[in-house]
Amino acid sequence: MRLLLFGGTGSMGIPLAREYLWVYSSSTLVLYVRNRSKVPQDLAEHRNVIIIEGELDDMDMLSKAMEGVDAVIAALGPTGRKGPFYPRDTPIAAAYIRIMVTMKGHGVRRLIALTTPSVRDPEDQFSLSLIFLRKMFATLCPNAVKDIVAVGRVIRTQREELDWTLMRLALHSSDTDPENCEVVAGYMGDGKINAVSSRIGAAQFIIQELDRREWIWKSPILSKPS
Template sequence: MRLLIFGATGSMGVLIAREYLWVYRSCTLVLYVRNRAKLPQDLVEDRNVIIIEGELDDMDNLSKAMEGVDAVITALGPTGRKGPFYPSGTPIASAYIRIMVTMKGHGVRRLIALTTPSVRDPEDHFSLPLVFLRKTFATIAPNAVKDIVAIGRVIRTQQEELDWTIFRLALHSSDSDPENCQVVAGYMGDGKTNAVSSRVGAATFIIQELDRREWIWKSPILS
C-alpha cells in the first residue's frame, strides 16, 4: 500500500504517520507538507517516507504527491486558535476540493478525513456535552466552524466517485497506550460515544479502517 497524508506536521497527523509505518512496515508513506522542518526527525529519516513540500493550491505538486497512491488521509482543518481572526471564506474546504479533484485524476478512490462534531450527521441525536462544545466553538471562532461544516459538505458530494470516511473527533485526552485504550465509533447521543477521544487510540483506529473499510460513506464520532 502507498498512503498519502495531508496535515502530517500536526499532532494527529504525526501519530497517524507513525502508526501506518508500524503496521505497514514495508509500504510507502507520502507526506505532503508546507515545511518539512516541522516534521519530527524519525519521520524525516525513515526510508519508507517520501516528503513533498508544497502549498495546498499547488496543483502540480499535489499531482506529484498523488502518483501511485492507494489511499489518502487528511488531517487538515482549522484549529480555532485564530478565533475571530480566522479568515472568511472556506480555505480548508477549498483545499479539499483540489485534493479530491487530484485524487479522481489519478484514479484514487479511498479518502479518510478528520474533522470535528461541528460536521453534523443524520444519525446524530441530542448530546448536551457535544452540543455545548459545538456552540462554544461556533461563538469563539465562527469562520473556522463555517470552514469545518463546508469540509463535510464538499466531501459528501463525492459519494459516487470516492470511498470516503469522515472521522469526527472532539476533545483530546492525554495520549495513552493504545493497548489499554478502547476506541468507540458511533454517533452523537447514541449512548456509546462522548466528547473525549485519545489521539493515540484514534490514530490506531484510523489506520485499521484502511483494511476494514467498515465506515465508508459514514461520518462517525471517535471517542
C-alpha cells in the same frame, strides 16, 4: 500500499504517520507538508517515508504527490488561525476540493478525512455535552466552524466518485496512559461515545479502517467509550 497523508506534522498527523509505518511496515508513506523541517526526525529519516513540500493550492505538486497512491488521509484543520482572525473564505474546504480533483485525476478513490462533531450527521441524536461543545466553538471561532462544516458538505457530494469517510474526532486527551487509549466509533447520543478522544487510539482506529472499510460514506464520531 502507498498512502498520502496531509497534515502529517500536526497533532493528529504525527501519530497517524507513526501508526501507519508500524502496521504497514513495508509500505510507503508520502507526507505532503509545507515545511520539511517540521517533520519529526524519526519520520524524516524513515526509509519508507517520502516528503513532498508544497502548498495546498499548488496543483502541480499535489499531482506529483498523488502519483501511485492507493489511499489518502487528510488531517487538515484550522489550527493556528483562531477566533475572529480566521479567514471567512473556507480555505480548508477549498483545499479539500483541490485534493479530491487531484485524486480523481489519478484514479484514487479512498479518502479518510478528519473533522469534528461540528459536522452534523442524520444519525446524531441528543447529547448535552457534544451540543455544548458545538455551540461553544461556533461562538468562539465562527469562521473556523464554518470552514469545518463546509468540509463535510464538499466531501459528501463525492459519493459516486470517492470512497470517503469523515472521521469526526472528539476533544483529544493527553494520552498519558498508553494502555488507556481505546476509542469507539458511533454517533452523537447513541450511548457509546462521549466528548473525549485519544490521539493514539484514534490513529489506530483510522489506520485499521484502511483495510476494514467499515465506514465508507459514513461520518462516525471517535471517542473514548462512554
